Amino acid sequence: MLEFSLLNKMKETLVRLPLFFLLIGCENDKISTTDSEESTVPTDLTLDISLQGWGQSNPHGNGSGVAQFKATATNASRFDFRVDNGTVLKSSSGELGYTFSKEGTHPYKVKAIAYSDTDLSDSISKVINVRVAPPTKYGMTQVWEDEFDYNSEIDVNKWHYQVIPILDNNTNWANGEVQHYTDRKANSYVSEGTLKIVAKKENYTFRGVTKNYTSARLNSKFVFKYGRVDIRAKLPAEAGTWPAFWTLGTNINEVGNYHGSTYGGVGWPRCGEIDIMEQRGDDKNTLIGHLHWGNTDDGVYDNDGGTKTIQNASTSFNLYSLIWNKDEIKILFNDEVFYQHPNTTKMPYDNQHYVLFNIAMGGTLGGAIPHNFTQSVMEVDYIRIYQ
Numbered sequence: 001m002l003e004f005s006l007l008n009k010m011k012e013t014l015v016r017l018p019l020f021f022l023l024i025g026c027e028n029d030k031i032s033t034t035d036s037e038e039s040t041v042p043t044d045l046t047l048d049i050s051l052q053g054w055g056q057s058n059p060h061g062n063g064s065g066v067a068q069f070k071a072t073a074t075n076a077s078r079f080d081f082r083v084d085n086g087t088v089l090k091s092s093s094g095e096l097g098y099t100f101s102k103e104g105t106h107p108y109k110v111k112a113i114a115y116s117d118t119d120l121s122d123s124i125s126k127v128i129n130v131r132v133a134p135p136t137k138y139g140m141t142q143v144w145e146d147e148f149d150y151n152s153e154i155d156v157n158k159w160h161y162q163v164i165p166i167l168d169n170n171t172n173w174a175n176g177e178v179q180h181y182t183d184r185k186a187n188s189y190v191s192e193g194t195l196k197i198v199a200k201k202e203n204y205t206f207r208g209v210t211k212n213y214t215s216a217r218l219n220s221k222f223v224f225k226y227g228r229v230d231i232r233a234k235l236p237a238e239a240g241t242w243p244a245f246w247t248l249g250t251n252i253n254e255v256g257n258y259h260g261s262t263y264g265g266v267g268w269p270r271c272g273e274i275d276i277m278e279q280r281g282d283d284k285n286t287l288i289g290h291l292h293w294g295n296t297d298d299g300v301y302d303n304d305g306g307t308k309t310i311q312n313a314s315t316s317f318n319l320y321s322l323i324w325n326k327d328e329i330k331i332l333f334n335d336e337v338f339y340q341h342p343n344t345t346k347m348p349y350d351n352q353h354y355v356l357f358n359i360a361m362g363g364t365l366g367g368a369i370p371h372n373f374t375q376s377v378m379e380v381d382y383i384r385i386y387q
Contacts, residue, residue: 042073042114042122049110049128058222059157063133063142065100073114073122080113104147105131105155129157140386144222147382148195153185160219161188162356163206164256171209176363177242179213180206188216195380199241199359201373213369217358219258220383223250225352227387229322235279236376237314240369242360243378245276245320247353263352269301270294272348276331277320281366285309287320288365289331289339293347306331306339317381326350355383 048070053062061067071079071094081089081096089096100108111125133142146158161183165172173179179199181187188197199215231245248254249271251264275290290305310333312318321332329349330340343349359378362369 040075040116041120042076042116045071045073045076045112045114045122045124047071047110047112047124047126049126051128051130058131058144060105060129060131063131065130065132067098067100067128067130069096069098069110069112070094071112071114071124075116076114077117078115080115082111082113084109100130100132103132103134104149105129105145106149138228138386140228143224143227143385143387144220145382145384146195147193148190148380149193151191153189154195154218155190158221160221160258162217162219162256162258165209166255170207170255173360173363175360175365177360177366178211178363178369179215179361180204180209180211181217181358182206182214183216184214187214188218193381195357197243197357197359197378197380198375199236199361199377200375213361215359215361217356220355221258222385223259223263223352223354224385224387225350226325227385228324229276229355230382230384230386231276231320232317232381233277233320234315234317234379234381235277235284235313236359236378237284238370238373238376239284240281240362240366240373241376242279242281242363242366244278244356244358244360246278246356247274247276247322248272248356249348250352250354259354266294266348268292268294269303270296270299270348272351272353274322274324274329274331274349274353275305276322278365279313281362281368284314285311287313287333287338291329291341291347293349295346296348297346304341308333308336308338317379324349355385 050068051061052064052066069081079091079094081091107127107129109125109127111123113121113123115121146155163181163183164170167174186198197216199213201213203210203212204214235243250259251266252268252271253261253265269292273292275288278288278290287308287310288305290303292303294301319334323330326343328340328343330337357380360366
């Protein structure tokens with residue numbers, strides 16, 4: 001009986017084992033199916049980034065560096081954000097306030113990661129330029145700048161190439177200048193922390209007209225009324241070059257300028273012109289600061305200006321500045337005023353202006369160009385505008 005009983009028990013055990021293994025297998029299959037159903041990857045991930053004070057005149061924000069990130073995704077339960085290679089910032093809602101702190105305008109890579117309940121994820125990245133104004137200076141706040149701390153073509157969010165000649169059925173420039181202005185990198189680019197404007201001797205045809213020299217003429221897209229402009233630069237040394245930092249009233253409506261007739265169309269000189277720095281082609285030791293305007297009563301042309309003797313304009317970086325308010329206009333070299341004029345009601349300096357950079361060749365102030373001229377470079381370290 002004992003042997004029979006033991007044998008029966010062994011048989012019973014052997015019969016039950018396959019059923020046990022079968023049940024275990026079914027349980028695993030069920031778990032796998034359930035995981036598959038619940039483990040859904042987030043989809044339709046979007047990332048929006050807004051800057052405080054963003055607009056056409058301040059495309060990189062108002063200088064505060066304050067930004068708002070907003071990420072959305074289907075099947076997402078939480079989000080992470082990361083700026084460049086910084087600390088991971090968590091958000092359950094997908095919204096996050098962030099303040100950039102590095103002064104100047106810089107590109108940043110913002111990454112958003114969406115997670116499901118089971119930690120499956122999807123990510124998206126965007127690159128955004130952000131402007132952070134430095135602390136107040138001169139009792140004013142910096143409202144616009146280009147630090148030229150990038151390596152590429154110029155920032156087209158800030159600058160416009162003016163290339164269409166303004167006289168003689170769009171074939172020639174004013175004042176007898178003999179160059180074509182171009183939008184080519186050969187004539188203007190940014191590298192090693194400075195903007196280079198390059199005047200070159202070369203045959204260049206534009207709109208069927210061939211000229212023997214090329215250069216660049218840049219308009220700022222930013223417009224302003226009153227304040228201080230600082231431009232740190234090294235000027236060209238070669239004879240025949242006529243470098244200039246200057247402003248025009250936005251109501252000039254000059255062909256090819258960025259602002260067109262947006263602000264009116266009184267033309268020159270009624271729009272007003274402020275020459276922060278000009279230099280003759282045959283005298284690289286004298287700076288010129290000058291005003292050109294049309295009388296607000298009758299439009300009659302008038303002008304006035306001053307000069308300053310210097311020694312190192314082409315070998316060192318120096319500061320060229322304008323201080324402009326409702327009462328007076330001052331032009332400075334390295335923080336020293338060398339020309340000033342009352343801003344009277346007979347002058348049109350109560351309207352918005354924009355900044356221009358250029359090197360002209362020949363003409364009224366450029367004069368004779370040497371036969372052995374090949375090229376000349378003007379470097380700009382930065383421009384900053386305060387109000």
